[in-house]
Structure formats: structure tokens, C-alpha cells
Amino acid sequence: MVLEKNRSTEDIYLVGIGVSPGIAIGQVNLLDHRYPVYEFFIEADEIDAEIERFRHAVAQAATQLQRIKERVSGQVHLREHLYILDTHKLILEDEMLVGATETAIRTQRNAESALRQVLKNLRSLFDNIEDEYLRERRSDVDAVGERLLRILCGAAEQLTSRVEKESIIVAHDLSPAETMQVDRSRVLGFLTDKGGRTSHTAILARSLDIPAVVGLETITSQVEDRQTIIVDGESGIVILNPSTATINEYQDRKKHLAQLAQELEDYRNLEAVTTDGVRISLCGNLEMESEFKLAHKHGVEGIGLYRTEFLYLGRQQPPTEEEQFEAYCSALDKIGGQPITIRTLDIGGDKFVAGLNLDDEANPAMGLRAIRFSLQEENLFRVQLRAILRASGRGPVRIMFPMISGVAEIRACKRILREVITELEQEGLACNPDIPVGIMIETPSAVMIAPFLAQEVDFFSIGTNDLIQYFLAVDRGNQHVAYLYDPFHPAILRALKMTCDAAHAAGISVCICGEMAGEPLYTLVLIGLGLDGLSMNPSCVPRVKRVLRHVSKQQGEALVEKLLQLPTSKEVSATIDQQMRVLLPDLFARPLL
Structure with missing residues (x-):
């Protein structure tokens, strides 16, 4: 994250990657994705039981994804993105992830350790891809891997649908499943440490018409719950602790952008x-x-x-x-x-x-x-x-x-x-x-x-x-x-x-x-x-x-x-x-x- 400059003692300007246009002004809702992951070696006679535990996690992950798909399928603006959840279900059947993890467990690693090693290997393959869009598809594997790790560790499923009041979600990253479940009447914007212009979070944010800035690197460690911030999804600017003058300025810009968006509709057929x-x-x-x-x-x-x-x-x-x-x-x-x-x-x-x-x-x-x-x-x-x-x-x-x-x-x-x-x-x-x-x-x-x-x-x-x-x-x-x-x-x-x-x-x-x-x-x-x-x-x-x-x-x-x-x-x-x-x-x- 880049600290650009302070226009006052209150305004702190940060710059990320603006991926979904619009301006959001509100309070932070910080999602904590942290949970303990224990990695250790197991005895030879424990291998079969550990593989079965992993397979149960895979089945549970597939059930979760299907449940999410059923929950959001009635939302017209998300129907065209449901294939992402189907893709994640297919990844749960892929030998490069599931088969490789079971093979790693047979080397006497516990399931969490084996899965993490396989995910690391897959990430290294994606990191060598030049095309930005394809490189960002690594996030699909990460999202599936994260879901499996949460299940294996007994951590609760992260549900953005439980946001109780209007706020700006701040997270290390958001999976497509998490992004799809947001309540548009309550979520004003997204901010994430990770992500790029072609990440699924970015694509879904545009479909949801929610301002979003990604790739901020350390935003989760720089904000607190209920802290007031401004998000400019066009320029990638994020302002922490905005002054009253800055808030007024951005409220005026928000009205101007709404008017401009309406005018741009007229250009479609010109x-x-x-x-x-x-x-x-x-x-x-x-x-x-x-x-x-x-x-x-x-x-x-x-x-x-x-x-x-x-x-x-x-x-x-x-x-x-x-x-x-x-x-x-x-x-x-x-x-x-x-x-x-x-x-x-x-x-x-x-x-x-x-x-x-x-x-x-x-x-x-x-x-x-x-x-x-x-x-x-x-x-x-x-x-x-x-x-x-x-x-x-x-x-x-x-x-x-x-x-x-x-x-x-x-x-x-x-x-x-x-x-x-x-x-x-x-x-x-x-x-x-x-x-x-x-x-x-x-x-x-x-x-x-x-x-x-x-x-x-x-x-x-x-x-x-x-x-x-x-x-x-x-x-x-x-x-x-x-x-x-x-x-x-x-x-x-x-x-x-x-x-x-x-x-x-x-x-x-x-x-x-x-x-x-x-x-x-x-x-x-x-x-x-x-x-x-x-x-x-x-x-x-x-x-x-x-x-x-x-x-x-x-x-x-x-x-x-x-x-x-x-x-x-x-x-x-x-x-x-x-x-x-x-x-x-x-x-x-x-x-x-």
C-alpha cells in the first residue's frame, strides 16, 4: 500500500487498484479471516483416517457451495456469475488439488499440512503466467483451498450476508462465494489487501455496482471497525479519517458521478x-x-x-x-x-x-x-x-x-x-x-x-x-x-x-x-x-x-x-x-x- 500524502492532520490518502467505479463513504466492517492451522506429521496407521477426514471436508465444501448457489440464484444480476461456483465445485474434483493432497497425506503429513503444500505448488505455477487474467485465476484455487482449510480447522464459514448495518467491508481477500452473498442495501464498498483488476472480487463488484479498491496490501492492519473511510473505486484512492471538508467534497463528487453515469447511458448506440x-x-x-x-x-x-x-x-x-x-x-x-x-x-x-x-x-x-x-x-x-x-x-x-x-x-x-x-x-x-x-x-x-x-x-x-x-x-x-x-x-x-x-x-x-x-x-x-x-x-x-x-x-x-x-x-x-x-x-x- 502506498501512502501518498496528507492534506490535513485528519486525511490519510492510500492508493490501491480501483476495480469498480463509484464513491462510498461509511464505516469499516473488518472481516477477520484468521484462524489457527496446525501442521504436523502423523503415524503410518493414521494415514487412511486422515485421508477420510480430508475427503469429508471436500464433500462438506461442495455442499456449502451448492447451498450458496441456491441462495443467490434468484438474484438476476448474479445469475451470469453462478458458473464461478460451479468452477469451484469442479476444482474440488480436480486431481491436481484433491489427488495431490491425498498423495501428500500418504507421506505422513496431516491434511492441513498436505493441503497447504499442494496449494503452494499450484500458486507457483500460476505465478509464472504472464497474462493478468489467467494469473488471477489462481484466486479460484486459493478460495477453494481456504474453504477446505476452514473446514479442516473447524473454523466458522465467513458470511458477508450477516453484515448488520451499512458499512464498507475490509478484508484480506474476498472469495467469489463471499462476494456474491453481500446484501447490496448494507454493503457500501469493498477494500482488500489482495486482488487485481481481473480478480473475481473485481468482476463481481462491478456486477453488484459496488465501489471497490483491491491490492491495498495492508489495509486490514491499518483500519479498525467503525472507522470512517472514503472509497473511490474509480481512481483507487482510499481516505482514512476524512475531515468534514473532505467528506463534503466527495459527497458532491458522488452526485456528479451519478449524473455522469446517467449521461453515459445515452452513448450506447451512438x-x-x-x-x-x-x-x-x-x-x-x-x-x-x-x-x-x-x-x-x-x-x-x-x-x-x-x-x-x-x-x-x-x-x-x-x-x-x-x-x-x-x-x-x-x-x-x-x-x-x-x-x-x-x-x-x-x-x-x-x-x-x-x-x-x-x-x-x-x-x-x-x-x-x-x-x-x-x-x-x-x-x-x-x-x-x-x-x-x-x-x-x-x-x-x-x-x-x-x-x-x-x-x-x-x-x-x-x-x-x-x-x-x-x-x-x-x-x-x-x-x-x-x-x-x-x-x-x-x-x-x-x-x-x-x-x-x-x-x-x-x-x-x-x-x-x-x-x-x-x-x-x-x-x-x-x-x-x-x-x-x-x-x-x-x-x-x-x-x-x-x-x-x-x-x-x-x-x-x-x-x-x-x-x-x-x-x-x-x-x-x-x-x-x-x-x-x-x-x-x-x-x-x-x-x-x-x-x-x-x-x-x-x-x-x-x-x-x-x-x-x-x-x-x-x-x-x-x-x-x-x-x-x-x-x-x-x-x-x-x-x-
Whole structure:
């Protein structure tokens, strides 16, 4: 947690990750997840009884999850998230958790000790995953493990439904089951030590329309029950002991945001076009079924990034061609015939498929992952290409290859793609032989040879999350250097400009599908750089569209020209902030720390 500054002797400002917009002002309700866990070795003749005790805990956990599902299934806003509870029930049947724990018990550990060791091993696998969404799925395993440990230790089930008065829940973490059971009439907001933008707590908080800030690291040790706090779920700001003046200020902002949210509803069906008539495509980054409803609600124009890794996650064997084909066709149906860009597998297979048995890597971020892995595991790659191509016979599908670093890689991908198209045609299976082919620009080498790459493909999609990390040599997950991860770094602006210029010189389109796309503060800059499209979390679309419809591309180009002359990210950031406050003061009138 970062202590930013005190505006008075009362106000203490903390900054976390804002994951669900809105402002909450109220008193703390501190949930204590602590309970004693005893770990010890058992005698050989106690092993069978200990395994039976563990199995009983598994059965009890499944019963609890089913009971929670029945309790919340009548709430319309949560129905689309019930699959999370089903996922947790499936984890209770997974050999990687249950079977491994029983095996560990046979080494004469008690159930708690065995379970903790297995959970530690599983966490290490997830920690090596680059994709933030998939890395956050570790929380599912943690939630199931926590539930089992509570049962084994005889601790009471944590029930957020028992909150007795309006308050802001503060916890080390909240499982999906705990989050689902909150009473929206009493819970004003969430604050947690753990979590990220794509954690289930964050996703559910948005569905519940409850302001939430996560990743505060030590919030549970810095607050007390009934202490007054303010939560700004938009900026990630949390204020402890707010003064009367600060409370009044945030109450005014809360009214303003409510009015603004109402105005944004009017933008759903409007075109994403600048004041000088430039059309910008606004698409969604999607994969979960629940996200498709959000896409329609917020007026996305297709799927700019359809992640496929979830199909491989936590399986003993890779998904079959038919399983993938059905998933892609389902996505086409749910998006209502709008275009969908499917990204091929973007992770090292050893972290997903047990049967591949790849060696652990010292630096997986720069190792055998993404397209490198697909080209090595060509049979796996061909199965996915067949499924994508068959889906292209059902609707407007584009294919996108991740982490391309050179021309040879894209040519190898296109060769295999052509061979698969020929196979399908010979088998009489429908596909689009002219399926648009694109690549992710995520590495410095791809930026530097973008003119050559642009001659090979139909479109570019810039993955700014990885591009920034690799360009600045900064590990976003390393708390010691994360502050250096800066989208406003002059080098990043130049990299984006070079990529856009190369794409347009070759007559192909270029979009962004990283987090930068969904930040309204960046919108004018991205237009000025020459982006043709932006793909983002669907909930970000209305505000980005509002910015688009109130600015011109000419204004963006003038701003970019000025930014490219600045030597530091601090100057770049200040210039952008000042410009946006002038152009759209009601949207960017947030307090500066």
C-alpha cells in the first residue's frame, strides 16, 4: 500500500487498484479471516483416517457451495456469475488439488499440512503466467483451498450476508462465494489487501455496482471497525479519517458521478466518431460468458481480443478440436454476428496441460510461450487453427498470432495456416480461406521491423501491457520496480507512433488491445498517434466513446506532436492531464494527490 500524502492532520490518502467505479463513504466492517492451522506429521496407521477426514471436508465444501448457489440464484444480476461456483465445485474434483493432497497425506503429513503444500505448488505455477487474467485465476484455487482449510480447522464459514448495518467491508481477500452473498442495501464498498483488476472480487463488484479498491496490501492492519473511510473505486484512492471538508467534497463528487453515469447511458448506440468525422472502432476484450452481456450493454462493436487460454487452463489434456470449435461458435452467437478476433494460445503449455511435461524456465516471460510454444507444439497448434478456421465458416472471424518477434515466425504461421485450410477444403468442411490474419505487436523487435511485418499481415494489434514491460525492462509484478511501468514514457509514445506509421504505410489497420485502450485519459493521444481501433474491457467503452465524440483527430495529432518533444514521462503526463481537463472538465475533474 502506498501512502501518498496528507492534506490535513485528519486525511490519510492510500492508493490501491480501483476495480469498480463509484464513491462510498461509511464505516469499516473488518472481516477477520484468521484462524489457527496446525501442521504436523502423523503415524503410518493414521494415514487412511486422515485421508477420510480430508475427503469429508471436500464433500462438506461442495455442499456449502451448492447451498450458496441456491441462495443467490434468484438474484438476476448474479445469475451470469453462478458458473464461478460451479468452477469451484469442479476444482474440488480436480486431481491436481484433491489427488495431490491425498498423495501428500500418504507421506505422513496431516491434511492441513498436505493441503497447504499442494496449494503452494499450484500458486507457483500460476505465478509464472504472464497474462493478468489467467494469473488471477489462481484466486479460484486459493478460495477453494481456504474453504477446505476452514473446514479442516473447524473454523466458522465467513458470511458477508450477516453484515448488520451499512458499512464498507475490509478484508484480506474476498472469495467469489463471499462476494456474491453481500446484501447490496448494507454493503457500501469493498477494500482488500489482495486482488487485481481481473480478480473475481473485481468482476463481481462491478456486477453488484459496488465501489471497490483491491491490492491495498495492508489495509486490514491499518483500519479498525467503525472507522470512517472514503472509497473511490474509480481512481483507487482510499481516505482514512476524512475531515468534514473532505467528506463534503466527495459527497458532491458522488452526485456528479451519478449524473455522469446517467449521461453515459445515452452513448450506447451512438457512433464512435470524432468531431472531424474520423471513425474509430471500439471493441471488447472478452472470454467469459458473463462478459458478453456487458459487451451488449455498453455498445461494443465486436471482439477485438478473444483470449483462448481459458480453454486449456487446469486440464490434464488439451481441449479437442470440437470443444474449441463449439466455444468459438458460441462466442460468435453471443456477440450477434459482429466481428471477432481470436488470439491463438498465448502461454507456455507446461503451465496448463500436465501431459506436455515441459521443463521449468528461469525466465518464463521471455521463454517458450505464445507463438514460440505453438510453433514447437505444431500438432496442438494445428488443432486450434482447424477449430478457428471452421468457426470462420460461421461468421466474421479474424485470427491473431501473439508475441511475434520476426518475419520468419509469421511466415511459419502462415505456412501452417495454408496447409490447414487445404486439409479442411479436402475434407469438405466450411471455412473462410481468406480469413484476415494479424499479429500482436508486443516486443521491441516487432516495433523496429514493423514495416516488414506489415507486408505479411492484414492488421496489427498492439498489446501495450507486454510491450511496455519489454520496452522498459520492467516486471509489472515486481513491487520494487513496478513504479517504472509507465505508459507515458517517451519511448513508449515513439514505439506506438512507429508502429502506427508502418501499418498505414502498408495500407493495413492498427488497434490497441492493452489496458491503455480503456483509459479515457489516453484516448486523445491514441487518436493522434493514428490508431484505427481500440479494444478494451466493455465497461470502459461509454466513457471512451464520450471522449471520442468531443475531440478531433486534429487536436490529437497536435497534442502528440507536442508530447514527442518532451523528455520525461512526468512532463508527458502533466501535459495530457492539463489538455483533457480543458477539453472535458466534467469527465476529468478528479482530485490530484
